[in-house]
Every structure is written in C-alpha cells, then in structure tokens.
Amino acid sequence: MSKIYVTGLGPGAADQMTIRAQKVLERCPVIIGYTVYIDLIRDEFPDKTYLSTPMRKEADRCRMAFAEAEKGQDVAMVCSGDAGIYGMAGLICEIGRDYPEIGIEIVPGITAASGGAAVLGAPLMHDFAVISLSDLLTPWEKIERRLDAAAAADFVICLYNPSSRKRADYLERACEIVLKHKKSDTVCGIVRNIGREGESCEILSLEQLREKKVDMFTTVFIGNSATMELNGRMVTPRGYRDV
Amino acid sequence: MSKIYVTGLGPGAADQMTIRAQKVLERCPVIIGYTVYIDLIRDEFPDKTYLSTPMRKEADRCRMAFAEAEKGQDVAMVCSGDAGIYGMAGLICEIGRDYPEIGIEIVPGITAASGGAAVLGAPLMHDFAVISLSDLLTPWEKIERRLDAAAAADFVICLYNPSSRKRADYLERACEIVLKHKKSDTVCGIVRNIGREGESCEILSLEQLREKKVDMFTTVFIGNSATMELNGRMVTPRGYRDV
Numbered sequence A, B: 001m002s003k004i005y006v007t008g009l010g011p012g013a014a015d016q017m018t019i020r021a022q023k024v025l026e027r028c029p030v031i032i033g034y035t036v037y038i039d040l041i042r043d044e045f046p047d048k049t050y051l052s053t054p055m056r057k058e059a060d061r062c063r064m065a066f067a068e069a070e071k072g073q074d075v076a077m078v079c080s081g082d083a084g085i086y087g088m089a090g091l092i093c094e095i096g097r098d099y100p101e102i103g104i105e106i107v108p109g110i111t112a113a114s115g116g117a118a119v120l121g122a123p124l125m126h127d128f129a130v131i132s133l134s135d136l137l138t139p140w141e142k143i144e145r146r147l148d149a150a151a152a153a154d155f156v157i158c159l160y161n162p163s164s165r166k167r168a169d170y171l172e173r174a175c176e177i178v179l180k181h182k183k184s185d186t187v188c189g190i191v192r193n194i195g196r197e198g199e200s201c202e203i204l205s206l207e208q209l210r211e212k213k214v215d216m217f218t219t220v221f222i223g224n225s226a227t228m229e230l231n232g233r234m235v236t237p238r239g240y241r242d243v
Helices: A019-027 A035-041 A058-070 A089-098 A112-120 A140-152 A170-178 A206-211 B019-027 B035-041 B058-070 B089-098 B112-120 B140-152 B170-178 B206-211
Strands: A003-008 A030-033 A049-051 A075-079 A103-107 A128-132 A156-160 A187-192 A200-205 A218-222 A228-230 A233-235 B003-008 B030-033 B049-051 B075-079 B103-107 B128-132 B156-160 B187-192 B200-205 B218-222 B228-230 B233-235
Touching (some): A003 A058, A030 A035, A089 B228, A112 A200, A112 A218, A112 B103, A156 A170, B019 B075, B030 B035, B035 B075, B049 B058, B089 B103, B112 B156, B128 B140, B156 B170, B170 B218, B187 B233, B206 B218
Parallel strands (some): A030 A049, A030 A075, A128 A156, B003 B075, B003 B103
Antiparallel strands (some): A128 B128, A156 A218, A187 A200, B187 B200, B228 B233
C-alpha cells in the first residue's frame, strides 16, 4: 500500500526539520507542496518528482497527492512549520475518506510558536493559546471571542497570520481586545522570518504592539501577567520556587 | 564565549529531534539532563560527559550547566519535547542573569501537542489552548479559570500533565469544567508514550474521557465543536470551503 506522508519542514532552514522528516523525504519519490516550501528543499533532495499548485488551491494539492499515491508510489506532502497546526494534515485526512486504500502518516515539525519562542527567549513556559487572525476561513466574531477569553484567563497568546494586505489593521484590533484584560505594559514579542535569512525579533509592550505594523511572515507573542524582559529576552516564569 | 544550548529532543525516539538539535549534541562536549532523557541519547553520542540531577532539582541542574560553561566548554541542556514549552528554557534565562558572560541559545523541539496530534490525526487545525493540569507551581483555581475560558470560547484544548499519583482525579475535574461548555459527545483523544516504545492512542467522547484513568505519560486532546472522528482519526476541520 502506498502512503502519503504529510510532513512539516519546521520554520525555514533545512536543519530545523526532524531526522524523521528527512528520512521521509529521502524515501518518497514524489514531493508535493506550495512552491516556496519546495524551493527550500529542492537542492538537498534533487532526484525527486516535484509537484505543486498555486496558493489557496489546497484541496487540489491534496487530490494531486492521492492521485500520485494511487500510481503506487509514496508521496511526501510538505508544509512549513508543523503540518498538524493550521497545516495540510486535516485536509488530507478529510479527502482521504475518498481513498481508503491509501495510507496516511503525519510527520510533525517545529511550528512557529515553538520556533519563534526560541528566538525570543522563553515566552511559552506556561499555559498558552494559539490563535490565527486570518478570517478567511473563520468568522472574525469567533476570533474576537477567543482573543477575549484567552486574555481574560491570563494565557500567554501566540498569534499566527497577524496581518496581510487585506487585513492591515487586524493586529491593532486584536490588541484592543486584549487590552481590555491585560495591562498596557504587558511584555510582548514579535519574530519575523523564523529560521530563515533575515530572521529578526523585537520585544515591546502591548501598547506598542497595538501600533506596530507587521507582515504575514511575523509571529506575535503576548505575555501573561508574569512575563518579563530579562537581558533582552522575553521570559515567562514557570514558577519554580527554588530559583 | 562558551554557550549553553537548551535543546528539546522531541517526543521520545531519537529521530524526532531536529537536525539542528543533532548538530548541537555533536558539538557540545557536555550534556546535562534528567536521567531518563540522557538514556535516550547516550548510545548515539557516546564520547560525552553526561551530568544529571534528580527530578525536581531543575534549578540545581541549571546552575550545574552554567558551572560547566564557566570552565570554557559548550553545554547542551536537554529536555524531552520542546525546551521552550513548560521546559528548561525559562529557568536557564532566569538564572542566566547571574552569568552574563555565558551565551544562551534555545533549540526548539517537537512538543507533545505537535507529536500527539500527529498520532491522533489532525486535531490542531484550528485555534487551540495548551494547559498543564499540574498544580505544583500554579494554583488550581487559575487552571480552572483557564479551562473554563478555553472551553467557553470553543478552543481545541491540549492538556499536559493530566495526572500523577497525587492528582488522580484532576482529569475528571478538568472534564467537568469543560462539560459546562462543550457537548458530552465532543470528540477527544489521548496519546500515551508519544514517539516511544508502546506508543498508543484512543479516540473517545468527552463523557468517556471524564471516566478515563490516564498516567503522566499521556497527552490529552479535547476537540472543538467541529472536531470529528474520521476513519479512526481525530480531525478538526480548518474550514476550506472547496473540499
């Protein structure tokens, strides 16, 4: 039985993928993914059939994977970050109902929450909520409700997709909701291009974050009430009493 | 300047670490960690100085790392999962204030949320909250408040440390709070020994989860209102309209 391996490449650079993901790419003759991600691995795995579809054609890309697997070959479906967090794993499982003879294996990768936290210091030492600000597939009211709930319960909050051309003021709107519950000097952090050329980060207050312009390659972290800035790092204490 | 690399090994098996983590372990002459994690890597990296302290002596272990680094050698401080999620990264940053001449680099790993989700299918395709049920360092009231908020706002919820000998009924108590907001047939999943020998998983309803006895090697996933069971997998739809 041939198999589709839904594989997270981690954030950007090739050495951020797991050894397991590397072995999967070595084994599969066909690699399918959005062009940007394929370009990250093409040099390292040259003798492969690479297939792609444009962005937003995720369902087509999944059906392409099943069509290739039906020919009897193993397929790696690649995404950046973790295929299982806002990635392609779900859609592959859903479409997989139409292809019961094809196996599915999910190979996890480092998601932006983990990768970005490591760049900033240690913001995720305590309970956290991951929220996407993209309202392409989710009503904005639902996103607002989640921001409000997470802020009120003092979660550290990690925001994916904080901005895009059409959604330039979404981060500002999110910060305004969070500011109802969290202090304006709450320690926040932003990381851009995690694990890629031009990686950069900045620590700032929630007040400053509200005014900040970010792009779609940015991941945003909003601290909890105990999060501190320590020597240029964003750190949420875990609470070990014997420090 | 010598450096401490706080390194997440991922869940269990050695091929779940990133290539970057592997390179760090190859480079560092000293590896420090809780005994169980050291045993996972000792065979692969034999020519190292391995140091350890008992569990719950986390601060001592961090100071041991700085003491070794002060001798002029690079140190890898290893944890399972992601060092940046309920891991040692925060404590290293905090104690690092006393050692300004030692560099600190955080090397992320696959956390149990990612690793467990991949075993179950695709439960984390939408906004999610990660909550630890350990009240060793957090008041139980705060944990309850977060469970309540996350359930009310329809987050997928991932529970770390769902049980221990002293906290046998904590998962039951958590489910009772979640049941105030989520339906009793909400699709849930548990994964035990992620990436290790004896890995197993089970999909069950929230009602059944409440009665379930789990151990400290288990990670728990509680779906949102749209989470489904599909061919034995736990899948939260992302909402792509063109499936």
